[in-house]
Amino acid sequence: xxxxxxxxxxxxxxxxxxxxxxxxxxxxxxxxxxxxxxxxxxxxxxxxxxxxxxxxxxxxxxxxxxxxxxxxxxxxxxxxxxxxxxxxxxxxxxxxxxxxxxxxxxxxxxxxxxxxxxxxxxxxxxxxxxxxxxxxxxxxxxxxxxxxxxxxxxxxxxxxxxxxxxxxxxxxxxxxxxxxxxxxxxxxxxxxxxxxxxxxxxxxxxxxxxxxxxxxxxxxxxxxxxxxxxxxxxxxxxxxxxxxxxxxxxxxxxxxxxxxxxxxxxxxxxxxxxxxxxxxxxxxxxxxxxxxxxxxxxxxxxxxxxxxxxxxxxxxxxxxxxxxxxxxxxxxxxxxxxxxxxxxxxxxxxxxxxxxxxxxxxxxxxxxxxxxxxxxxxx
Numbered sequence: 001x002x003x004x005x006x007x008x009x010x011x012x013x014x015x016x017x018x019x020x021x022x023x024x025x026x027x028x029x030x031x032x033x034x035x036x037x038x039x040x041x042x043x044x045x046x047x048x049x050x051x052x053x054x055x056x057x058x059x060x061x062x063x064x065x066x067x068x069x070x071x072x073x074x075x076x077x078x079x080x081x082x083x084x085x086x087x088x089x090x091x092x093x094x095x096x097x098x099x100x101x102x103x104x105x106x107x108x109x110x111x112x113x114x115x116x117x118x119x120x121x122x123x124x125x126x127x128x129x130x131x132x133x134x135x136x137x138x139x140x141x142x143x144x145x146x147x148x149x150x151x152x153x154x155x156x157x158x159x160x161x162x163x164x165x166x167x168x169x170x171x172x173x174x175x176x177x178x179x180x181x182x183x184x185x186x187x188x189x190x191x192x193x194x195x196x197x198x199x200x201x202x203x204x205x206x207x208x209x210x211x212x213x214x215x216x217x218x219x220x221x222x223x224x225x226x227x228x229x230x231x232x233x234x235x236x237x238x239x240x241x242x243x244x245x246x247x248x249x250x251x252x253x254x255x256x257x258x259x260x261x262x263x264x265x266x267x268x269x270x271x272x273x274x275x276x277x278x279x280x281x282x283x284x285x286x287x288x289x290x291x292x293x294x295x296x297x298x299x300x301x302x303x304x305x306x307x308x309x310x311x312x313x314x315x316x317x318x319x320x321x322x323x324x325x326x327x328x329x330x331x332x333x334x335x336x337x338x339x340x341x342x343x344x345x346x347x348x349x350x351x352x353x354x355x356x357x358x359x360x361x362x363x364x365x366x367x368x369x370x371x372x373x374x375x376x377x378x379x
Contacts, residue, residue: 001200002272004232005240007253007265030076031276031313033105034283034294035068037093038085043112044148047175049295051208052085059286062092064305066099068284071309073103079130083110083294085286094123101128109133110173113159114152121159121166132163133171133200136187138180146179160194171198177214181224188231197238201228203246203363205295206352215363222365225249229256245295247274247343248364255370274344278323282313290316292323295348299357332360337371 039056072080080100100107113134134156137146143153164170172191191199206212232241243249250269257265278292288305290312301320302312322329327340334345345361353362
């Protein structure tokens with residue numbers, strides 16, 4: 001996750017504290033834990049990386065989930081992000097959020113918003129939920145089409161308002177594709193009007209039902225990111241712009257900065273350290289399998305039902321060891337890039353593109369000339 005606001009305006013302009021800031025996994029801090037708490041969902045989104053469905057089996061029980069949360073706390077996780085499927089379909093969600101808050105990690109919620117009623121939002125806030133991110137992927141017609149349900153946009157906005165009115169920090173997530181790219185400015189404007197604190201643009205990751213054919217071109221991506229960087233430079237109070245799974249965005253932000261601001265942005269990018277998969281972030285699936293990130297479901301670091309999460313994080317096998325030094329193993333344009341130590345591309349997109357998880361990221365917006373420039377951050 002790259003905070004373009006922090007890159008453009010300084011860390012003090014960032015809302016930080018949850019999923020932004022210095023690279024996790026250093027200085028005694030453990031990774032952010034994304035818990036896909038259920039494989040069930042009430043919607044059927046065309047870009048769902050989890051391939052969620054109406055029914056799912058063998059999910060962690062409440063007892064097992066509590067043990068997982070203890071493990072996350074013991075591992076020093078600063079945040080547990082309750083995701084899915086749709087996490088609000090778990091009957092024990094409020095209990096688990098409260099337990100997470102007591103144990104130490106900040107509980108955050110990633111939801112489609114359609115089931116977030118006023119009463120449930122108040123219960124989650126009372127349980128200690130720190131942040132709620134709701135998906136809005138276009139105007140009402142586009143959002144409903146992408147989410148596979150009429151009225152999904154209206155319900156998402158209602159859920160977002162319920163969360164905000166309950167006193168929780170809120171954000172909007174937008175998954176970029178060729179079907180909704182033109183609507184990005186309007187959705188950002190709507191997010192501002194709703195009073196959210198952050199707007200996260202998710203670059204499409206080719207996992208689950210998300211298809212590479214739905215993605216924008218690298219050239220289109222570059223134009224979009226450059227406009228976001230310019231927007232972030234306005235430093236509007238209380239509104240942070242971030243991008244997810246596009247660490248070359250940070251390189252672009254540095255290259256477009258100058259003087260003292262460039263030095264500060266370069267320092268922030270160095271501390272972020274590029275794609276955090278398997279190091280600064282891990283994901284736990286509905287059945288307890290531990291993955292390097294929520295999108296990389298074909299890679300398994302361990303099984304939280306069989307080993308405590310801290311043990312898995314301490315010894316995740318050969319893949320985990322390589323991920324800790326991923327810039328040494330990437331190939332193609334990523335391997336040739338002077339900035340690979342602060343990016344390294346997306347390994348999931350690379351695998352979908354070439355069948356090689358260490359290959360180049362096909363979504364990279366950098367030019368060949370920029371790839372060969374002097375390495376940022378002195379690396």
